[in-house]
């Protein structure tokens with residue numbers, strides 16, 4: 292046998308890969324020995340047969356029909372999921388057949404092959420979790436992705452304001468990354484080895500907010516825990532208290548917070564003693580606080596107290612240069628997490644993402660990429676992998692005001708459906724929609740949805 296043929300045979304007849312070749316009618320023209328052994332079939336019995344009659348759940352015929360490759364696709368075979376690549380073979384542009392490789396004969400083999408990477412990822416996750424459990428911090432400055440001037444400027448601002456104890460008010464629409472910036476400020480501050488405590492002022496019922504913030508003494512009310520309970524101010528002592536959605540804070544609680552900030556001490560509900568606390572405040576809102584002040588819904592004195600430094604996070608639609616990098620960043624992060632090899636985003640998909648309005652900002656972009664990674668059969672995200680509202684029929688690429696209306700309508704319908712499915716349980720509905728609880732509350736308010 293000539294050297295080249297011997298070489299080719301050694302490559303395809305290796306004991307690690309199972310290889311199948313089909314012609315344009317999806318009839319098997321070649322099946323490697325390893326594959327024959329794996330399927331427990333004689334090669335001469337397989338040749339010339341339709342691939343679907345030889346290999347369980349094969350999709351080789353689909354690849355011949357569509358001419359589209361399928362990379363790292365899961366295939367259930369002989370009681371196991373194996374991982375396969377299927378690639379169409381073309382001559383002068385015409386599909387004349389396809390070749391399929393089984394990369395791993397079962398997911399266990401794949402797991403073993405990936406064990407060293409998985410081990411590192413697990414270790415990383417473990418240390419992050421430890422850090423989070425200790426100080427409540429999950430994001431650092433280098434986790435803030437973006438190459439727009441706006442993001443560069445904000446990162447510089449974080450570096451400048453972080454070291455002092457000055458209060459920061461972060462403003463921006465839902466999902467723009469306010470919490471992520473707050474974490475980064477804490478991490479770069481002198482308080483970074485002290486706790487970072489978050490209070491979502493919109494999601495805590497008004498009657499519980501004060502005990503959440505200031506704690507309560509033993510016997511303060513019926514049902515109070517033995518020994519009392521520390522409030523978020525005490526828990527954040529020495530560190531940072533992040534007051535998210537501060538615009539939703541009831542006016543009574545605002546008065547009390549202001550007092551704590553001015554006097555540096557809290558009095559737990561039902562308690563007689565006051566406790567010294569030293570906290571740095573970072574607050575966030577997407578509400579027009581100035582208007583709330585006019586309407587007497589927000590205290591002017593508290594506004595001045597928290598608004599020493601203001602950071603405005605622009606909406607994603609106002610910094611389109613970030614869309615590409617963020618999309619690719621999420622693609623990598625999500626495909627590693629779900630164990631699917633999706634490495635690229637088609638040009639028309641990127642253009643479509645650029646045209647879109649992103650009412651849910653970066654959180655929505657992350658969800659869209661997650662959806663697409665799960666939907667795709669190949670190693671590149673294509674238009675058909677995007678959620679339905681991105682397809683051209685709904686006019687995603689013409690930037691008209693009707694697009695906004697359409698998105699809002701779809702969003703409202705999705706929320707109504709989720710609330711119906713969860714019998715009005717907002718927490719469960721937020722999970723179902725992969726939305727932050729506070730964003731769901733906001734949208735319920737925005738669309739005036741009556742929760743069933």
Ligand SMILES: Nc1ncnc2c1ncn2[C@@H]1O[C@H](COP(=O)(O)OP(=O)(O)OP(=O)(O)O)[C@@H](O)[C@H]1O
Pocket residue numbers: 434435436437463464465466467468469470471472535577617653654657727729730
């Ligand atoms: N610049 C960024 N780079 C990478 N990920 C980002 C960035 N900005 C936001 N994210 C991600 O987007 C999601 C939403 O961010 P975050 O919760 O900080 O937004 P938010 O403005 O606080 O939202 P909300 O007002 O609804 O609470 C998070 O998963 C966060 O990790």
